[in-house]
Amino acid sequence: MLGLTLRSLRAEAVRMALSALAVVLGVAFIAGTLIFVDGMRAAAYERAGTFDRHTDLGVYAQRDPIAPALVDRVRAVDGVAAAEGELTGTAGVVGSDGRPVIGYAVLAAIPTDPALRSYDVVAGRLPDRTGEVVLDAATVEEEGFTLGAPVRVGGTGGAARPYTLVGTVDVAGTTRDVGGPFIGLVGPDALAVTGEKGYGRIMVAARPGVDDETLAARLAAVAGDGTQVKTRQEILDDAVDEAVRDLRQFMMVLLTFAAVAVVVAAFVIANTFAIVLAQRTRRTALLRLVGATRQQVFAATLLESAVVGFVASAAGVLLGAGLAAGMGALLSRWDVPVGGGGLTVTPGTVLVSLVLGTVLTVGAALLPAWRGTRVPPVAALTDAAVQPARGAGALRLAAGALVLAAGVAALLGAAAVGQVVLVAAGGVLAFLGIVLFGPMLVPAMVRVLGWPARRLAGATGGLAVANAVRNPRRVAATSTALVIGIGLVSAFVVGAQSTKDGIERSVDAEIGVDFLVTGIGGDLPAPLVTELAARPELGVVHE
Incomplete structure (x- = not known):
């Protein structure tokens, strides 16, 4: 039986290609999603550690900001090599033309101790004293700033004032890169500009040979209540949790499409094996006639499906790695910070993909394989090539009608009360109802929608419609796969567009203006409102 099964696979390789392709695509979506997300997570760890390359521990404020005096006390703790206070906030830069530089600007306090400095300097140096500033290289190039020249920076702490530009840094693709200028000042200046x-x-570098846990206990005793001491790993984990919060939602969206691909693959596999086994009716009967048991026939079919599933799953993992690489390259071209981690193919991802694809194929072939064992030996004496078509039973139709009605009711209720849970429940029930009710629903729709084909194509069209409804279960299973796939894609497209329109309406209602004029670190000139109101192209000007 084993040799016969392997010869059957070789002989019917082309026929099994459709099932194999379905498994390849389903596994590729899943493997690609997992590989892509693992790569983004690795990149998130890399970006999170960019400015903590020399930080061994951190003392974090839980309620009130950390007073500068605490930095000196932490620096004096036994085992501390260096300690610096850090904060991040927002500020503004006045361009060389006297206008604010457009974009959300990030301001950070840069350590003056070389043991804690983790910035990549492009030109010049980092600030060592008050009155000095560094900017990101892109802003300096765009605005035409020169090293040694004054640059005006302002924030909520007061009006913009000049700082000497001493260097440029590269923050592209890091947590400091949010699409606008980056401003780096020493601690006292950062406090003054932000008004904090x-x-x-407090960033802490430990002395060589000092245990992190021991030093963390000493720092906690000095810092007191209202603070929290974290090790380097905890710092990175928290930063990544913040960075990948949206990544988890993105992964769920991708895995939803992958799940649809898997469901569709299951329908295709089941249909393919049903057709193949139906065409093997006479050969199966001959095997039974010469002594093969039903268990042997069943095991041979499952072995065949397992081989197809494993080979297709392996190809799916390779294709998934390619999809992950392509998606990463595409998002990188859109300036989405996903690089740095590369392709992260873990043994767990490969194992899950192989097992899932193989189990999916075997599971989808179970019912056709069981039906194939019911072929009696006497069928070898007939010319039967296919199993007789059977419609759906009354119990299945009744259950399908009830489930479909419940799904439609849930969707209508969700539209009335606006509950997302009802939308999900209604969608699942509606899909399940279509699957159960399909053997009656799909042929009926084919007959109705096939009427133009019969009128236009004559006998050919009538033959096509009759052939489509000849086996209600098979045509229902095939159509259900398309219904699920196209239905879910349509739901996501409509939902995404509806969400986009809703956000735009909310923003318009919240802001309600076409232009917004703001200043940097101070009030706007008093005559500005009058001058703007006098311009004919502006309608309403409000201060």
């Missing part, structure tokens, strides 16, 4: 009374955290 203290730091958000």
